[in-house]
Amino acid sequence: MSDGLNYKFLVDTFFVALSGVPITLFVTAVALLVALPLGFLLALTRINQIPILNTFSQVYVSFVRGTPIIIQIFIVYASVPLILTAITEKYNWNIKIYDINPIWYAFIVFSFSTTAILIEVFRSALSTVSKGQLEAAQAVGLTNFQAYRRIVIPQALVVALPNICTATVNLIKATSLGYAMSLQEITLKAKVAANVGYNYVEAYLDIFLVYIILCSLVEYGFKLYEKRLRKYQYVSS
Amino acid sequence: MSNMEKYFDASYIWSSFPALLPFLKITFLVAGLSIIFGTFFGLILASMKLGKNKVARKVANFYTTILRCTPSIVLLFLVYYGVPSIADNFGIYLHDIDTAVFVVITFTLQFAAIMSEVIRSAYESIEKGQFEAAVSVGLSPFQAYRRIIFPQALVVALPNFGNGMIALLQEGSLAYTIGLIDVVGKANLIIAANYNTHALEIFIALAIIYWILSILIEKGFGKLEKMFSKGKQTIKAT
Numbered sequence: 001m002s003d004g005l006n007y008k009f010l011v012d013t014f015f016v017a018l019s020g021v022p023i024t025l026f027v028t029a030v031a032l033l034v035a036l037p038l039g040f041l042l043a044l045t046r047i048n049q050i051p052i053l054n055t056f057s058q059v060y061v062s063f064v065r066g067t068p069i070i071i072q073i074f075i076v077y078a079s080v081p082l083i084l085t086a087i088t089e090k091y092n093w094n095i096k097i098y099d100i101n102p103i104w105y106a107f108i109v110f111s112f113s114t115t116a117i118l119i120e121v122f123r124s125a126l127s128t129v130s131k132g133q134l135e136a137a138q139a140v141g142l143t144n145f146q147a148y149r150r151i152v153i154p155q156a157l158v159v160a161l162p163n164i165c166t167a168t169v170n171l172i173k174a175t176s177l178g179y180a181m182s183l184q185e186i187t188l189k190a191k192v193a194a195n196v197g198y199n200y201v202e203a204y205l206d207i208f209l210v211y212i213i214l215c216s217l218v219e220y221g222f223k224l225y226e227k228r229l230r231k232y233q234y235v236s237s
Numbered sequence: 238m239s240n241m242e243k244y245f246d247a248s249y250i251w252s253s254f255p256a257l258l259p260f261l262k263i264t265f266l267v268a269g270l271s272i273i274f275g276t277f278f279g280l281i282l283a284s285m286k287l288g289k290n291k292v293a294r295k296v297a298n299f300y301t302t303i304l305r306c307t308p309s310i311v312l313l314f315l316v317y318y319g320v321p322s323i324a325d326n327f328g329i330y331l332h333d334i335d336t337a338v339f340v341v342i343t344f345t346l347q348f349a350a351i352m353s354e355v356i357r358s359a360y361e362s363i364e365k366g367q368f369e370a371a372v373s374v375g376l377s378p379f380q381a382y383r384r385i386i387f388p389q390a391l392v393v394a395l396p397n398f399g400n401g402m403i404a405l406l407q408e409g410s411l412a413y414t415i416g417l418i419d420v421v422g423k424a425n426l427i428i429a430a431n432y433n434t435h436a437l438e439i440f441i442a443l444a445i446i447y448w449i450l451s452i453l454i455e456k457g458f459g460k461l462e463k464m465f466s467k468g469k470q471t472i473k474a475t
Contacts (some may be wrong), residue, residue, distance in 0.1 A: 006328075065403070066451035067444045068410035071421070075444060079278040082245060124325035171308065177411075185313065200318040207311050215306035 010202040016193045017206045018188035021214065024175045027103065027185070031110035031171055038111075039097070041120025046123045057119055064116030069174050076109045077181055102181040110171060111180075117167045125160035126152070158229050165222035169215045176211070186210050251436035252443075253427060254425035257442060260423040267337055267419065271344035274400065279352025280320050286357050297353065308394060309343070309408040316343045316413045338414040345406055351401040359394035360386070392466045399458030403451045410447070420446060 039073035042060075045053035064072070081097050088095050129152050179188040187207050196204030285297035304312075317339045321331040363386055371381035413422035424443050428436045 007313070062452065063444075063448060066448040068407040068421075068447055070410055071440060071444050071447060072442040075437065078440055082437065166452060173306075173308040176310050179310075187308070200314065201322050202313040204318060208307060208315055211308060211311060212306045214305060219306075 005205075006197075006199050006202055009197065009199045010206065013190050013193050013199070013203050014206045014209065017186050017190040017203075017210045020184060020189040021210065023103070023178075023183065023185045024172060024214070027106045027110055027175050027178070027183070030107050031114045032168065034107075034111035035114035035118050038115045040122050042115070042119045044124060045121035046119065047126050055219050061116045061119050064113050065120075069113055070177050070180060072113055073105075073109050073177055073180050075146065076112070077105055080105065080108065102178070102183045105181045105184050106175070106178050110174065113174070114167060114171050117170070118164070121163040121167060122156070125156040125163070128153045128159045154229070158226070161222060161226045161229060163225075165219060167187050168218055168222070172215060173211065176207075200227065242372045243304045245437060246435065247438065250442045252422070253439045253442045254446075256427060257420050257423055257439075257446065260418065260420045261446070263337070263417065263419040264406075264409060264421075265411060267340050267344070267417070268402075268406055270341045271405060272408070273349050274341070274345040275348025275405075276352050278349035279356060282349055282353035283356035284361065286353060289358060301350045301353055304347055309347060310411050310414060312347060313340070313343045313411055313415060316346070336412075336415050336417045339415060340409070340417050343445060347408065348401065348405050351404065352398075355394050355397040355401060356390075358397070359390040363389050388465070392462060395458055395462045395465065399454055402458075403454050406450060406454070407447065 012237075042053070042057045044050075046057050048054075081100075084095070084097050084100075088097070095127065133151055133155065134147055137151040138144070142150065175183070175185055176187040178185045182188065190203045190207045191200075191208075194200045282297045283302065285293040288294065317336070319341065320339065324331040367385055367389070368378075368381050371385040374379060376384065409419070410421045412419055413425055414423070418426065421443060424439050428439055
């Protein structure tokens with residue numbers, strides 16, 4: 001077996017792996033679009049100690065941080081069809097549950113886990129903005145909404161951004177587990193290509209490269225954005 | 238809802254614990270070895286990052302960046318398929334060694350990257366003056382590290398070390414994909430033996446096991462942190 005790497009396969013499969021990037025990015029984008037506002041709102045319930053929602057967020061964050069994503073995937077993938085079957089049978093809807101595109105499961109799982117991570121990110125970021133900032137904003141006549149939008153959020157965002165970046169990179173990495181839901185992303189596409197001739201080393205090298213490129217670009221993008229946001233940072237003298 | 242009950246039976250959650258829990262041994266063994274080797278390797282990487290050698294610093298930083306960008310499952314398969322075929326080139330046959338070895342190699346590589354950052358940031362959080370003061374009162378550099386720097390850096394590193402351990406435990410759940418029979422592997426075997434019925438209950442049992450373990454680790458590190466920061470005195474006026 002030590003006949004070295006199959007370079008032609010290595011190059012060909014690189015493009016196969018690359019063709020999975022749009023799905024990966026699509027799932028990542030949807031998860032972030034759901035998680036950013038939801039995570040922020042739930043973080044506010046934590047900060048303001050709103051009775052039931054506060055406890056709910058606490059348990060929710062603890063669960064997501066305490067369980068592996070693959071097991072969250074297993075649970076969603078096994079439970080959603082059961083729940084849907086029960087509902088459709090009750091109302092006699094005619095939906096074929098096993099025809100549902102796996103991408104919907106991916107949206108659910110990754111939005112669910114990213115929201116929890118972002119609750120913590122926003123909570124710690126919001127707690128770095130001193131209460132005086134909000135009070136001062138209100139004192140000069142801004143409404144609560146305006147005070148958050150113009151004063152608190154810009155400052156909190158500067159602190160939150162590096163952690164949002166980490167969360168995004170982790171999310172992109174986590175989508176590689178989409179194979180468990182037969183999601184046609186980077187890892188699954190390249191793996192299927194490798195099944196033909198058992199060129200697994202080459203395939204995984206390609207997957208490895210694609211993720212490194214993807215994540216480095218995302219990190220670089222966040223760095224640029226962070227630089228732009230820096231001007232909002234409160235400088236204590 | 239009667240149909241739902243046919244597919245979901247909560248009693249399966251409880252009855253699967255006795256079958257699953259013994260396999261935590263494998264999970265712990267693999268995680269424990271990865272932590273030991275990873276911490277050691279991470280210490281070397283951290284000293285490369287903190288050292289004066291420019292090349293060593295570049296190499297260590299490059300390693301951390303690459304590892305941070307690689308999904309565990311990709312690294313796992315890369316090691317699983319890659320290590321034996323590299324060994325082939327040197328005439329060493331590694332195709333039938335225990336899968337646990339590949340798992341430990343993978344998570345050692347990953348944990349080392351995490352630890353190198355934990356150690357580096359803990360070290361950098363200690364003021365330089367501490368070391369200088371220790372040396373100026375007559376301690377040897379080694380003594381200064383052991384008695385002054387290390388105890389303080391440890392307190393800073395502990396929470397991050399705990400988070401790293403939780404992350405490792407969770408990423409370790411992927412080891413079943415290369416055939417390790419740990420707690421997740423066993424769960425999948427049980428499900429296969431049940432002809433894929435009652436999978437949900439067993440996955441819920443797995444989630445509960447991991448959840449409790451993570452909480453225990455978190456609580457444990459919280460206690461340790463309190464214990465070690467006992468002697469800590471922050472200087473209020475400088």
